[in-house]
Amino acid sequence: MQRQPEPELMEGAQQVQVYADADFGAGDAHTLSLLNGLLERTGALPPTPSLVDLGCGPGNITLRLAQAFPEARVIGVDGSAAMLAIARRRASELDLNVEFRCCDLRCLNDLGADLVTSNSLLHHLHQPDLLWRTTIAIAAPGCRVLHRDLRRPASIEALDQLQQRHLGEAPALLVRDFRASLVAAFEIQEVNDQLLEAGLGSWSVEPEDDRYLVVSGLVN
Numbered sequence: 001m002q003r004q005p006e007p008e009l010m011e012g013a014q015q016v017q018v019y020a021d022a023d024f025g026a027g028d029a030h031t032l033s034l035l036n037g038l039l040e041r042t043g044a045l046p047p048t049p050s051l052v053d054l055g056c057g058p059g060n061i062t063l064r065l066a067q068a069f070p071e072a073r074v075i076g077v078d079g080s081a082a083m084l085a086i087a088r089r090r091a092s093e094l095d096l097n098v099e100f101r102c103c104d105l106r107c108l109n110d111l112g113a114d115l116v117t118s119n120s121l122l123h124h125l126h127q128p129d130l131l132w133r134t135t136i137a138i139a140a141p142g143c144r145v146l147h148r149d150l151r152r153p154a155s156i157e158a159l160d161q162l163q164q165r166h167l168g169e170a171p172a173l174l175v176r177d178f179r180a181s182l183v184a185a186f187e188i189q190e191v192n193d194q195l196l197e198a199g200l201g202s203w204s205v206e207p208e209d210d211r212y213l214v215v216s217g218l219v220n
């Protein structure tokens with residue numbers, strides 16, 4: 001199936017609310033367990049690490065990071081003010097100290113990050129190398145990297161099956177966005193090619209269940 005990009009930022013009030021209300025808890029918990037696995041394999045973080053969640057949306061992963069690593073400086077970045085308004089409110093309700101930055105990835109520079117992560121961001125980017133360049137630009141040497149995203153199914157029939165399996169009773173707007181996201185997503189081979197092109201051929205790209213891929217590695 002041919003890739004069809006979708007808008008980068010999620011800014012529509014209704015779209016943002018439907019996304020924020022959706023239950024991604026199981027996938028979010030899995031992302032945290034993948035991050036913990038990466039840290040087990042690569043060694044402990046420094047005592048007061050900087051952790052950056054790119055395309056953080058309503059803070060689903062950012063808030064979990066702040067809870068799991070209370071000693072860390074946690075930064076969530078998103079270009080959508082509407083998403084960040086929800087993320088900030090949630091952080092405040094949970095009394096979590098998180099720094100949210102409302103800016104496009106293109107505006108970021110060195111953050112001295114010890115860990116850079118993203119969840120469901122890559123498929124939004126019109127030029128995927130933006131994620132790889134940004135990760136390198138904001139990282140400290142030795143930075144751990146884990147980006148998890150949807151992967152594009154081979155056909156419309158496969159996409160229909162994924163929708164039925166995972167979003168049977170979901171709101172229409174969420175279904176629309178899920179389908180658009182899958183069509184905008186990359187295949188594993190495409191991500192491997194992007195990493196090679198960016199000089200990041202040592203990073204791995206692994207499939208996760210029937211619709212995700214996980215990129216992980218270290219910044220030299």
Ligand SMILES: C[S@@+](CC[C@H](N)C(=O)[O-])C[C@H]1O[C@@H](n2cnc3c(N)ncnc32)[C@H](O)[C@@H]1O
Nearest residue numbers: 008009010055056057078079080104105119124
């Ligand atoms: C599908 S949401 C994922 C939100 C969150 N990471 C999660 O796991 O629920 C993708 C987010 O990436 C943001 N985004 C997309 N392109 C971006 C860019 N170029 N710069 C900053 N944020 C971007 C969107 O605004 C949106 O909030």
